[in-house]
Amino acid sequence: MKITSIFFKIFLFLSISNFLMSMNFMVKELIILIEYELFMMNSSSIVMIILLDWMSLLFMSFVLFISSMVIYYSEEYMFGDLYLNRFILLVVMFVLSMMLLIISPNLISILLGWDGLGLVSYCLVIYYQNVKSFSAGMLTALTNRIGDVAILMAIAWMLNFGSWSYIYYLDLMKEDFVMKLIGYLIVLAAMTKSAQIPFSSWLPAAMAAPTPVSSLVHSSTLVTAGVYLLIRFNFSLSSYLMYLLLFIASMTMFMSGLGANFEFDLKKIIALSTLSQLGLMMSILALGDYKLAFFHLLTHALFKALLFMCAGNIIHSMGNCQDIRYMGGMVKMLPLTSTFFNICNFSLCGLPFLSGFYSKDLIVEFMSMNILNMFIYTIFYISIGLTVSYSFRLSYYLLIGDFNFYSLNMVMESSMIMLKSMMGLIFSVVFSGSMLSWMLFMEPIFICLPFLMKIMTLLMIILGMWIGYELAKFKLSYSLKSLKFLLLSFFLASMWNMPYISTLGVNFYPLFLGKIFTKIFDQGWMEYYGGKNLKILVNYSSFMQIFSFNHLKVYFMLMFMWIMFLLLMIF
Incomplete structure (x- = not known):
């Protein structure tokens, strides 16, 4: 049995069961929190929490349904690809990262799913290995890293509350300064993942990935992670x-x-x-x-x-x-x-x-x-x-x-x-x-x-x-009027020059500055007094060598200087 058929059937079954559970939870207004203690150290328990409510179950059913169709679609679209199994497994990892993010009421486990999405998306964007894909993958990964850092900082600030399970504090601590700060960090993270201005340039660049991946990324996984996170955090903003x-x-x-x-x-x-x-x-x-x-x-x-x-x-x-x-x-x-x-x-x-x-x-x-x-x-x-x-x-x-x-x-x-x-x-x-x-x-x-x-x-x-x-x-038509229109259309089609700003604008000037510093310092006066001008160093060392000769007169001269120094210090 093909790997595509196996995952297609598993995901479709899970999707239908999640949808039915979601309707049941919605009617009965149920929320289930499952706490699983991983280990205990110095009376501090490390707990994995899973949140099951109508929203997480419904979203999971949609993600699984779309991914099952995309995996089935990939069987034909990627036909003849030598590494089809690897591609399908990457897609499955992608979906599992999203599942972890959806069911987590805890910032640590959210970070695991969040980072999983970022890393696997990089692998999928550079799937067709060429320069354009590598550039797009790097832009995607580095832009998303900003959001990862924001979540890491939010995790650090959450320590003030004594637990990383944000769901307990959203309403209660709304007016607290720390919660406001965490809100800002979460919005920054969501803006990078959901490609809002000024982090928009990675989204069209990520089109370098195969089309089934684009279908999954742009519908229910990567870009919607930011919106979903804000939906969960909306009470504390x-x-x-x-x-x-x-x-x-x-x-x-x-x-x-x-x-x-x-x-x-x-x-x-x-x-x-x-x-x-x-x-x-x-x-x-x-x-x-x-x-x-x-x-x-x-x-x-x-x-x-x-x-x-x-x-x-x-x-x-x-x-x-x-x-x-x-x-x-x-x-x-x-x-x-x-x-x-x-x-x-x-x-x-x-x-x-x-x-x-x-x-x-x-x-x-x-x-x-x-x-x-x-x-x-x-x-x-x-x-x-x-x-x-x-x-x-x-x-x-x-x-x-x-x-x-x-x-x-x-x-x-x-x-x-x-x-x-x-x-x-x-x-x-x-x-x-x-x-x-x-x-x-x-x-x-x-x-x-x-x-x-x-x-x-x-x-x-x-x-x-x-x-x-x-x-x-x-x-x-080739006229001045149409030339102005052409320039305007270039500006608008390039998303207000955002790809240039977020690539060349960010890394060009630091690299240019590095080149100047290299010329002035590493290959400038250091090189002049060091590598290139060894003659001066030879002269200095030959002068210093005189003191190491065992001449009696040098020894007496140094002793005389030492006595003079002592006398000066005494009087």
Whole structure:
């Protein structure tokens, strides 16, 4: 039996059982804390704690369901890879690290899962071994290290409370200075993992990983770890910190939405789309509704995983070409994949009665209900428009536009395994939104808004579709006006120059300074008086050698000098 089939069946079974347990816990309002004493030393017990409540079980079931489909998908996508078993085991390690993070109410065990995600993600990003992958892997690993350090510092500060199980202190110690400090550190850690500004540059770079990994990373594991951690910590965050997080998250949402409209790499567009949705989750969390953030986290995980799977199938069929300008007319050659792709895109845009609509529309209406200020209101709606814009542009390029690939091609849906794994997800993409909204919000939510504010979302969707269509049709002519547009599009597509700032901006100047110091010190005056100018040293040593000769006159002279020195000291 293949390793892919074994893990696919195990994960699927665990996913279904976790989902049923989660519903049971939700109805009965159960929370189970399992404490396992590892060892006892000097009357201090080292305890491993596992937290099982409806939230951790539901999230685990979603992670396991998506990873089971991704592992099944990998069997065909990675076919012919010599190290397929190693790849599958890395993916399994990745999922297990996420499980450990989800069920931990303790900062130490959270760090184990957190670091496990960081290390395994590095191994997966550099899976195709070339310079680009190595650079992307290093950027991913080093950016995430900042978050790891923040959690380590939070662990050190947690010692003030006598235990690392943060869950006991969240409400009780909310106004304590130490808890506020821990809150800041946890937000910093979450910002690095969930790629908020200024740590955004690693997320599109991590696209160097194989597509099944991207599907897993961008839906339910690595990038959602930060959001999940903040959902757990949300009771202890101060209002000032919430405002700060809200501003950063909304700017991330806006920046990534703009960037995706000028990008031509299929996987990078979907990666920037993930970044935009992460900004949305973070901002609604900062507005004070963690349940809505969790709801969007789950619905987004499903359609984003499927979106990447569809993209992987298209890239696979196109001979590993990722540029959307070469694609077009896919609806004729890959009809089923195109259908799935379109449904996911509609769900991402928030088209009524697909899963994305239930969470996204609720988030936007919740924000409209208690408007904080005009800036946040405007940014939210502009970001919705931009989401629809890049989704429509992508659909136009892929499904409607001209086919610009080789005349001699074999673009067809030949892989049943990939299609079956995608079919497994498509039903959940369509139905999970309504199902989750009935499960999570047992009491009905009534939002009363004026008619114009109520249809504002729909207006932004229509406006976004029009802008996306215009951008897709836009052809550059060689004039000064188009040159300015080209420069602007380069700036926006490179995420406001963030990749350059976080790579060259961080390491270029220290290295440049090191070069100057090397020239001045190591190869400067030290080299001049040392290695290069040995003659001076020889002269010095020959002069000093005179004192070591056993001449009687030298001995008498030194004795005379010593007596003179003693006399001076006495008088």
